[in-house]
Amino acid sequence: MALMNVDLGGLSMKNPVTVASGTFAAGREYADFVDVAKLGAVTTKGVSLNGWEGNPGVRIAETPSGILNSIGLQNPGVEHLKEHDLPWLSGQGATVIVNVSGHSVQEYVSVIEALEESPVGAYEINISCPNVDAGGMAMGCSCASVEEVVGRCRTATERPLIVKLTPNVTDVTEIARAAEASGADALSLINTLLGMAVDIRTRRSVFSRVVGGLSGPAVRPVALRMVWQCSGAVSIPLLGMGGIATAEDAISFMLAGATAVAVGTANFANPHAAADVVDGIQAWCEEEGVEDVNELIGGLIC
Amino acid sequence: MGLEDMQARVHANKQLFENLWLMELECPSVAANIMPGQFVHLEVPDLQANILRRPFSIFDRDEDAGTVEVLYQAVGTGTRAMRTWEPGLVTRMIGCIGRPWEVPYDTERALLVGGGVGAAPLNLLCQELMASDVGVDVILGAQTEGALVCRARYERTCGREPACSTDDGTYGREGFATVLVEEALARAQAEGRPYDYAAVCGPEPLMRAASQLLMEAGVRCQVSLERRMACGVGACLSCVVDTASGKKRACVDGPIFDAEEVLWR
Numbered sequence: 001m002a003l004m005n006v007d008l009g010g011l012s013m014k015n016p017v018t019v020a021s022g023t024f025a026a027g028r029e030y031a032d033f034v035d036v037a038k039l040g041a042v043t044t045k046g047v048s049l050n051g052w053e054g055n056p057g058v059r060i061a062e063t064p065s066g067i068l069n070s071i072g073l074q075n076p077g078v079e080h081l082k083e084h085d086l087p088w089l090s091g092q093g094a095t096v097i098v099n100v101s102g103h104s105v106q107e108y109v110s111v112i113e114a115l116e117e118s119p120v121g122a123y124e125i126n127i128s129c130p131n132v133d134a135g136g137m138a139m140g141c142s143c144a145s146v147e148e149v150v151g152r153c154r155t156a157t158e159r160p161l162i163v164k165l166t167p168n169v170t171d172v173t174e175i176a177r178a179a180e181a182s183g184a185d186a187l188s189l190i191n192t193l194l195g196m197a198v199d200i201r202t203r204r205s206v207f208s209r210v211v212g213g214l215s216g217p218a219v220r221p222v223a224l225r226m227v228w229q230c231s232g233a234v235s236i237p238l239l240g241m242g243g244i245a246t247a248e249d250a251i252s253f254m255l256a257g258a259t260a261v262a263v264g265t266a267n268f269a270n271p272h273a274a275a276d277v278v279d280g281i282q283a284w285c286e287e288e289g290v291e292d293v294n295e296l297i298g299g300l301i302c
Numbered sequence: 303m304g305l306e307d308m309q310a311r312v313h314a315n316k317q318l319f320e321n322l323w324l325m326e327l328e329c330p331s332v333a334a335n336i337m338p339g340q341f342v343h344l345e346v347p348d349l350q351a352n353i354l355r356r357p358f359s360i361f362d363r364d365e366d367a368g369t370v371e372v373l374y375q376a377v378g379t380g381t382r383a384m385r386t387w388e389p390g391l392v393t394r395m396i397g398c399i400g401r402p403w404e405v406p407y408d409t410e411r412a413l414l415v416g417g418g419v420g421a422a423p424l425n426l427l428c429q430e431l432m433a434s435d436v437g438v439d440v441i442l443g444a445q446t447e448g449a450l451v452c453r454a455r456y457e458r459t460c461g462r463e464p465a466c467s468t469d470d471g472t473y474g475r476e477g478f479a480t481v482l483v484e485e486a487l488a489r490a491q492a493e494g495r496p497y498d499y500a501a502v503c504g505p506e507p508l509m510r511a512a513s514q515l516l517m518e519a520g521v522r523c524q525v526s527l528e529r530r531m532a533c534g535v536g537a538c539l540s541c542v543v544d545t546a547s548g549k550k551r552a553c554v555d556g557p558i559f560d561a562e563e564v565l566w567r
């Protein structure tokens with residue numbers, strides 16, 4: 001059996017596979033399909049301080065080999081997560097990454113503060129959601145705002161801090177370096193690519209906010225390229241995601257420099273996808289004589 | 303009952319009228335456990351460009367044979383691809399999903415209203431009500447005679463022909479099914495046997511108008527709602543419906559909702 005455990009910036013994961021925030025709720029909806037304790041970690045849906053209603057109108061559109069979404073971070077707030085979801089995850093034996101969202105720097109900090117006594121393995125700071133007007137991607141596009149929010153979150157916790165980056169920037173490595181310099185322990189990438197779909201009959205965008213976030217296999221090459229770029233730009237570990245549906249996809253991200261990977265949109269097509277990727281990496285390592293999955297990280301030959 | 307992701311084998315797949323198709327799938331667990339109003343989330347294999355599953359209600363089942371029937375309208379890439387499925391093709395489906403129709407236990411008379419393919423998720427309910435000796439009246443609406451593809455099945459279940467309307471007047475009453483709803487309400491009232499419960503499924507304007515008439519007449523009314531859906535298990539929050547108590551997921555908080563709680567679009 002190949003060794004499968006990895007260390008993601010201080011978060012010990014039993015294998016390098018988690019799920020992408022927003023695609024797995026807090027795990028309970030998938031409990032009939034996946035033993036959440038089998039995953040390296042469960043990353044929960046973005047949570048804000050007092051909850052958000054999310055966006056009105058159509059929230060999803062299928063696009064070639066992907067989906068556009070405009071959910072808008074609908075969530076019931078951090079107290080609900082603490083009372084209902086974290087105890088359940090803890091009871092299942094899951095390692096938990098909580099995706100933290102906010103409309104302001106203070107809200108990110110307040111969410112972290114609210115969670116400091118709860119069973120959480122790491123925080124993933126969501127400065128990359130394209131579907132909200134304040135916070136989210138608006139904070140992840142300039143080095144100055146990244147430094148501010150990451151710096152403030154850093155002073156709020158000693159726990160591993162993962163910063164989730166948007167691909168919707170000119171140079172992702174600049175943002176990656178800013179996050180690292182401000183105290184990030186790891187980086188997640190990528191969040192969704194900004195996209196759009198038009199209903200030609202109504203001459204309107206499909207979405208109320210006009211734009212949406214593209215995910216799924218369609219974005220995988222872009223995500224892979226950005227993971228590879230960032231692996232050369234920072235020394236903290238990377239959590240790679242973007243269209244990963246199979247063990248082969250996951251391994252390619254690890255070779256490009258990811259320490260761990262997240263399965264996202266693939267969960268919608270195959271509810272066992274995350275567990276299948278864990279099994280598939282294990283099987284591949286055994287076939288290839290890889291004794292420790294850590295050997296794969298950054299193993300790309302250029 | 304938990305959810306399962308199961309293999310489903312195509313037994314038959316035939317065109318009923320224009321873009322209306324009926325598929326029979328072998329899936330014993332769904333055939334045994336489906337409750338009227340629930341649905342399955344079906345994978346459409348080998349469509350590289352279309353990665354999501356598609357939700358379908360169950361039109362009928364044969365528990366002994368382990369088969370279920372899905373009535374579908376070929377309107378998009380997924381359903382158009384399904385037309386080509388031959389017997390023997392194996393796919394997967396998640397089932398049995400969602401909140402079923404909830405008929406109050408003391409119901410003596412029920413009205414079922416189906417518009418277009420909306421007739422599909424009412425058939426199992428009709429069977430269940432008939433089996434428990436509830437008086438059932440069925441109203442079916444469609445664009446034209448040929449599209450009334452469920453008529454014979456309901457006739458078999460109920461022992462009499464459902465009341466029908468067509469938009470073009472080629473069969474039954476010309477116009478929308480709501481006219482028949484008004485008449486049914488008046489008749490039931492005149493007979494001294496008013497409806498205790500109504501179930502409506504079809505285009506949203508029909509559900510809205512019919513449920514309004516029914517609620518005004520004091521009938522408890524439920525509707526089956528559909529939204530663009532990704533996961534089908536309650537995780538992604540794509541398929542939310544606006545209700546009096548906030549946003550609810552069409553997949554697992556529905557698809558059946560009390561009409562009075564729905565804030566129509």
